[in-house]
Amino acid sequence: MxxxxxxxxxxxxxxxxxxxxxxxxxxxxxxxxxxxxxxxxxxxxxxxxxxxxxxxxxxxxxxxxxxxxxxxxPQSIDGSSHAPINALGLRHVAFVVDDLDDTLARIKPHGAELVRNIETYQDVLRTCYVRGPEGILLELCEYFR
Known part of the structure; x- marks a missing residue:
């Protein structure tokens, strides 16, 4: 099965x-x-x-x-929510978005922080890592069509 x-x-x-x-x-x-x-x-x-x-x-x-x-x-325990990407365990969730700049502008008022840069990979996509509430790490990807 x-x-x-x-x-x-x-x-x-x-x-x-x-x-x-x-x-x-x-x-x-x-x-x-x-x-x-x-x-x-x-x-x-x-x-x-x-x-x-x-x-x-x-x-x-x-x-x-x-x-x-x-x-x-029981009370929640700290699970190292601000661990870097190379820490063991589930580290990030990735989403495909239509417009990376617009998405970042919408989530910034809710605490989103860019980890470092928005990068372009060849002619394929623009991508970045963002920390959300409680250190949740997201990868946002905008593909070129």
Missing amino acids: TIKSMHHIGMTVTDLAAAVAFFEALGLELEGKAHMEGEFVDGVIGLDGSSSDIAMMRTPDDRYRIEFSEFQA
């Missing part, structure tokens, strides 16, 4: 509203919010007495989703 598809990527944040606002400005759509607690959730995630609020966001093409979780219990 093989994998049918990827369902979502999960990210834990301390400010769910700020994460949702940032990713809405980026262009993701809020699919829904929910409060999660109880034996079912504890059994899945392996944390007894957990309580969290989640927001599921999707790309406009409805292909990809990011689930953001803000825990009330």
Whole structure:
């Protein structure tokens, strides 16, 4: 048996509203919010007495989703959210955008910080890394058509 598809990527944040606002400005759509607690959730995630609020966001093409979780219990621990790109583990999420400059202008008021430069790779694309809320690292790519 093989994998049918990827369902979502999960990210834990301390400010769910700020994460949702940032990713809405980026262009993701809020699919829904929910409060999660109880034996079912504890059994899945392996944390007894957990309580969290989640927001599921999707790309406009409805292909990809990011689930953001803000825990009330147990308290979240620092997972080195500002680690550099060469640190082990999930480091960034990449998005294709129509207009890189416009996208950066829309997300800057929500705390986006350019990691260094916007670079052009051959005649293929313009790309950059951006830090969002809580150090979430994004790669934004604008392909030349």
